[in-house]
Amino acid sequence: xxxxxxxxxxxxxxxxxxxxxxxxxxxxxxxxxxxxxxxxxxxxxxxxxxxxxxxxxxxxxxxxxxxxxxxxxxxxxxxxxxxxxxxxxxxxxxxxxxxxxxxxxxxxxxxxxxxxxxxxxxxxxxxxxxxxxxxxxxxxxxxxxxxxxxxxxxxxxxxxxxxxxxxxxxxxxxxxxxxxxxxxxxxxxxxxxxxxxxxxxxxxxxxxxxxxxxxxxxxxxxxxxxxxxxxxxxxxxxxxxxxxxxxxxxxxxxxxxxxxxx
Numbered sequence: 001x002x003x004x005x006x007x008x009x010x011x012x013x014x015x016x017x018x019x020x021x022x023x024x025x026x027x028x029x030x031x032x033x034x035x036x037x038x039x040x041x042x043x044x045x046x047x048x049x050x051x052x053x054x055x056x057x058x059x060x061x062x063x064x065x066x067x068x069x070x071x072x073x074x075x076x077x078x079x080x081x082x083x084x085x086x087x088x089x090x091x092x093x094x095x096x097x098x099x100x101x102x103x104x105x106x107x108x109x110x111x112x113x114x115x116x117x118x119x120x121x122x123x124x125x126x127x128x129x130x131x132x133x134x135x136x137x138x139x140x141x142x143x144x145x146x147x148x149x150x151x152x153x154x155x156x157x158x159x160x161x162x163x164x165x166x167x168x169x170x171x172x173x174x175x176x177x178x179x180x181x182x183x184x185x186x187x188x189x190x191x192x193x194x195x196x197x198x199x200x201x202x203x204x205x206x207x208x209x210x211x212x213x214x215x216x217x218x219x220x221x222x223x224x225x226x227x228x229x230x231x232x233x234x235x236x237x238x239x240x241x242x243x244x245x246x247x248x249x250x251x252x253x254x255x256x257x258x259x260x261x262x
Contacts, residue, residue, distance in 0.1 A: 097117045
């Protein structure tokens with residue numbers, strides 16, 4: 001299926017590993033131009049080298065290291081992307097991390113850190129990307145869209161840290177609100193809510209390596225498909241949402257969890 005993404009510019013915040021890297025690889029295979037961003041310069045360079053090794057053109061991929069929860073850094077990164085690659089077609093906010101403990105007795109510092117990481121990074125990227133997209137003539141922003149990466153923890157109460165679930169629920173609400181605001185301008189805004197995604201170096205892989213039998217029983221009990229998801233399955237959802245094939249889809253929280261949320 002031709003998703004008509006060849007030559008389109010895709011900005012991915014959090015692209016050096018896991019879901020973000022999986023998305024980058026998928027978009028590169030479709031012929032998109034990519035801005036890979038994140039905190040670690042070395043890991044971004046490694047991601048760029050991987051994509052080039054898989055057939056991507058060197059001139060079609062740039063890396064930008066920095067704090068992608070900072071509005072100033074995001075603005076500079078988007079400007080650099082458009083200067084080097086062209087107008088951004090799709091901006092993806094793949095930022096999210098939980099540092100707070102379980103329970104209600106969470107410190108102010110942990111709340112503030114998780115709100116910044118899980119919510120404000122995506123909010124700032126959406127704001128800065130939309131400002132640039134809406135400044136274009138209508139014919140120059142056809143099919144432009146945003147994708148925010150949420151979590152099933154923001155869809156239902158699943159026993160995750162309160163800061164994580166609350167901020168991901170806020171991401172979902174932000175997605176729906178933004179979609180209503182900019183729909184009249186023919187810009188789409190959607191979110192992907194992954195379930196339990198396993199990949200080398202990720203949290204789930206570490207847990208399974210430590211207690212394979214216990215987590216094997218848990219996943220079979222909690223998930224209808226009785227397995228973990230993969231980064232490729234989240235990347236495929238992102239490809240579809242970013243493409244004209246999803247031209248009548250906006251304000252959606254696409255749950256990709258193997259049937260865990262009921």
